[in-house]
Amino acid sequence: MQRKFTSFLMFVVVLALLAGCAPAAAPSAGGGDSSAGSSSGEVVVLDYYWIGNGDTDQRDLVQDAINDYVGPLIGVNVVFHIIGWGDWDTKAITALQAGEKVDIFFTADWRNYMQLASQGLFLPLNDDAGEYGNLLEDYGQDILNGLNPAFVTGTQIDGVNYAVPTNKELTVPMGFVYNLDVADEIGFTEEEAANIKSYRDLEPWLEKAKAAHPDEYPYLTNGSDGFDPWVPGFAAGVPSNLISMEFAPLADGSFNEAIQSIMETGWAKDYAGLMREWYNKGWIDPDAGLTTFNTTEVANTGKFFIQPMPLKGSNIKAQELINASGNENLRMGEIYGQPKVNVTTHAGGSMLAIPALSEHPVEAMKFINLMHSDSKLLNMMLF
Incomplete structure (x- = not known):
């Protein structure tokens, strides 16, 4: 997270x-x-x-x-x-x-x-x-x-x-915050935001955002996953991307408690491939993989379209980020990527x-x- x-x-x-x-x-x-x-x-x-x-x-x-x-x-x-x-x-x-x-x-x-x-x-x-x-x-x-x-x-x-x-x-479900000014430019309405259920759903809008601002990188990330399927901080002292269990409940309300090696799952392969694909399209900043890359600084300038983020409900996280940005013109909305599940983290x-x-x-x-x-x-x- x-x-x-x-x-x-x-x-x-x-x-x-x-x-x-x-x-x-x-x-x-x-x-x-x-x-x-x-x-x-x-x-x-x-x-x-x-x-x-x-x-x-x-x-x-x-x-x-x-x-x-x-x-x-x-x-x-x-x-x-x-x-x-x-x-x-x-x-x-x-x-x-x-x-x-x-x-x-x-x-x-x-x-x-x-x-x-x-x-x-x-x-x-x-x-x-x-x-x-x-x-x-x-x-x-x-x-x-x-x-x-x-x-x-x-x-x-x-x-x-x-x-x-x-x-x-x-509960702090993962999701996304998005730049409302860019959203207005490309026709990304609240109704469209509510229909985002996967990364593939985002692709037409990332393409439009890149076309509207060719010198910017619409998907702002340092590796966080807005649709993260894993329990965050599952094992103390162990990086979250190594071992965990599935975050979302099954259809009957129970949980799959099998502990998995995340990097060996099909999800990890698919996610890494998708991020590489987006990087090659110019949607992700070339410096995103560096430890010195600061997503907060970029977000504060408003030079992005959408960013994965832990949320709190009622647009609270977006408002917190706006208040802390020092940018009086910044406006943000939110999209949920995870269900609301109580975990100890x-x-x-x-x-x-x-x-x-x-x-x-x-x-x-x-x-x-x-x-x-x-x-x-x-x-x-x-x-």
């Missing part, structure tokens, strides 16, 4: 979704008297690491306002560490592995969750026999009350939650973990719980 297009906007949308569901009233105790401060009465400082490229020179002011608000509520202050996507592994994960002070840590099923949890770097959050007890039950009742249970069970490892999932989309699309070496796991859970219940806090975090 394509990941590098994601930016700080993802976190903003996550917070907005949480804010939309959170009451403006004072937060509940959340079990275990989560409204109380630390046992010593002192304000605890939490170091919160999240991923994103959109820091602001107003962050210190916003951080101070947040701390003025949450300090009296739960006895904590927060220091935000916003690490860029390109630096996350070398700065954030290295800090975690080195035992530096980290109290809340962004993770995701597609971003090292399984590996870091397996290395013992994340604290079990629902362990009745743990040193800090069942943190979710004792200090995260607003989390449990607000989340669809599928988020909680879908992100467990052998029944253990090592991170708190975000109340965002539960999607349930764990954005999560917050408490590092095993944190000295303040109770306070960290109280803060995460507040994020799931207090709209004023979330509105301040949307800076």
Whole structure:
């Protein structure tokens, strides 16, 4: 699944979704008297690491306002560490592995969750026999009350939650975003878009788009597949294009759970041949196979017709990309290429973990719980 297009906007949308569901009233105790401060009465400082490229020179002011608000509520202050996507592994994960002070840590099923949890770097959050007890039950009742249970069970490892999932989309089907300006030029209407069920269905429109803009490459891709038939991120630590099982349910609603070597399937041969065919027709950029090729930069200019993309429903992904592009003239539509199926990769699309070496796991859970219940806090975090 394509990941590098994601930016700080993802976190903003996550917070907005949480804010939309959170009451403006004072937060509940959340079990275990989560409204109380630390046992010593002192304000605890939490170091919160999240991923994103959109820091602001107003962050210190916003951080101070947040701390003025949450300090009296739960006895904590927060220091935000916003690490860029390109630096996350070398700065954030290295800090975690080195035992530096980290109290809340962004993770995701597609971003090292399984590996870091397996290395013992994340604290079990629902362990009745743990040193800090069942943190979710004792200090995260607003989390449990607000989340669809599928988020909680879908992100467990052998029944253990090592991170708190975000109340965002539960399914992320692959599909496409397309440039509405080019679509208007070539007569590609919403009705035509709804009839796209295969790559061959796209070919007449790619031909027209190339004719309309001969110096551009209408099919913008870095290898992602809008009709991907495989479960994404099936095996932790293994590239998604090596082994997996079929994504879509069978006619009777069951699933073919046979694990397949993807590159040995007929699908892989057909897909590679098709992409080569499109490349030879000038529909795919000659640099698309390079690691330096940046689809986001091309998309932001509007010099494309259609691009494979994970979707969220209701044209949300298209709008996110437009907002992040900086191009006020960019307009996009969406086409679904996969059915909506819940898989663990999607349930764990954005999560917050408490590092095993944190000295303040109770306070960290109280803060995460507040994020799931207090709209004023979330509105301040949307800076």
